[in-house]
Amino acid sequence: MHPGSQPPSDDTALVIFLGIGFLIAGVIYIIPSIVAFRRNHPNRWIILxxxxxxxTTILGWGVALVWALRAVHRPGSTSSGGESGLNLFVNDVKRIQIVDPPPLPGTSPVQELERLHDLLVRGAISQVEFDGLKAKLLSGAS
Incomplete structure (x- = not known):
C-alpha cells in the first residue's frame, strides 16, 4: 500500500449502500406515477x-398502480367507455341524434303553437328553437 492511501472506511461503504438502497426504494415508490405519465393517463396528476x-401504505401504492394501469376511454374509439374507470377529467361522450317528435294526434296548429310557447316559457326550449319550430309548424300548416 501507498503510505498516503487508506482503505475505505466502513462508514463510506455504509453511506454508499444506503444511498443505492434509498434510490432503488424511491424508484419503486413512484412506479405508479411513472406508469401514469408514460401512458399519458388523463388522471396522471391525481395518481401522482x-x-x-x-x-407509504401498501394500499395507497396499490390503488395508484391499479388506477395507472386501467384502460382509458379515448375519444374516437369504438368502445362504450365503460372500461375507463374513474376518469375525472375525461368525459365519455355519448352521441345522440335529436329528432323532431311526431305531432300529437288530433292537434291543430294553434294547439301545437300553444304547446311550443308553453315549452318556451318553462325554459325547456330557447327562443331560437321556438322560432325554428314555429316556422316549421306554420309552413306545414299552410
Missing part, C-alpha cells in the same frame, strides 16, 4: 398526488 401522499 395519491402515490406521493399515500404511497
Amino acid at each position: 398526488v395519491i402515490n406521493v401522499a399515500f404511497g
